[in-house]
Amino acid sequence: MEILQIEDVLTEMLDSFERFQITTRVIFNDRGTWFETGDSFEDNWTLERKRQIVEHFKDTIKNGGAVVIAKQGAQLIGFAIIEAVPFGSESIYRELSFLHVTRSVRGRKVGEYLFLKAKEVAKLLGAEKLYIGAHPSVETQNFYRKMGCVQAVEINEFIYKREIRDIQLEVTL
Numbered sequence: 001m002e003i004l005q006i007e008d009v010l011t012e013m014l015d016s017f018e019r020f021q022i023t024t025r026v027i028f029n030d031r032g033t034w035f036e037t038g039d040s041f042e043d044n045w046t047l048e049r050k051r052q053i054v055e056h057f058k059d060t061i062k063n064g065g066a067v068v069i070a071k072q073g074a075q076l077i078g079f080a081i082i083e084a085v086p087f088g089s090e091s092i093y094r095e096l097s098f099l100h101v102t103r104s105v106r107g108r109k110v111g112e113y114l115f116l117k118a119k120e121v122a123k124l125l126g127a128e129k130l131y132i133g134a135h136p137s138v139e140t141q142n143f144y145r146k147m148g149c150v151q152a153v154e155i156n157e158f159i160y161k162r163e164i165r166d167i168q169l170e171v172t173l
Contacts, residue, residue, distance in 0.1 A: 001117040004067040004079075009057050013076055014050035018103040019043065026136040027167060036138060043135075053098070060084055065094075066125065068117045070101070070110050077102045078110045080118040086127060088154050093170065094127035095159060115147050123173040130173065133159045133166040144169050 026039040045053075057067045057079075065084035070077050078101040086092050096118055101110045122130050131152060134144050152168040160168055 001068055001070055001113055003121060004057060004061065004069050006058060006061045009054060009061070011051060011054055014054055015047060016102075017045075017050060017076060017100075019045040019050075019100055020103050021135075021137065021139075023135075023137040023139075025138040026165075027138060027141045028136060028165070029167075039136075056081065056098075064125070066121045068114055068121055070114055072105065077105050078114050080114045082118055082122045082125065082127075082130070086125075087131075087156060088129070090154055092126060092128045093131040093154070093156070094122045094125055094129075095156070096122070096130045096132045099132075111143060112147065119171065119173050127173055129170045131156060131159065132169040132171075133163060134169050136165050136167055141167060144171075147171065 021043045023039060023041050023043070025036055027034060027036055029035075060067055060081055060083060063084035066082045068080045068082070070079070079098065080096060081098040083095040083097050086094055099111060099114055099118065101114070119130060132144060132149060134140055134149070149169040149171045152170040155168050160166070
């Protein structure tokens with residue numbers, strides 16, 4: 001795990017990254033009660049989307065956030081983005097806006113290591129909690145629960161409205 005430096009950000013660094021996920025079960029909240037239900041959709045980033053995320057790497061680093069990466073040899077196999085802008089009225093939050101592991105190495109604890117490193121980095125940036133608008137898939141929710149995340153105490157409306165199906169989570173640092 002390493003913290004990405006601005007001079008190491010390359011336009012094509014995510015070109016071979018495989019963000020692919022088929023979701024068949026999701027978690028959702030209906031009037032305060034959590035349910036698991038069937039749903040069917042696929043996430044698969046285009047090359048254009050990958051390049052947009054690389055630009056986001058640059059903006060995040062320039063503005064005081066951080067990007068944590070995992071590599072296997074020269075290949076980037078995972079990343080986590082801790083956003084630059086703190087928020088919150090009860091606690092100081094930083095958003096963990098992305099945490100992804102390329103498809104070929106999932107299940108090998110890369111995501112766990114990235115998450116733990118992201119927590120360390122966020123704490124160094126002055127945060128008390130990480131805030132995650134997390135994908136509603138059962139697998140994603142199980143991962144975050146395993147990592148100690150709970151339903152967010154304070155809801156960031158901007159993050160919530162960005163993707164209303166996401167589950168708003170937090171973890172204390």
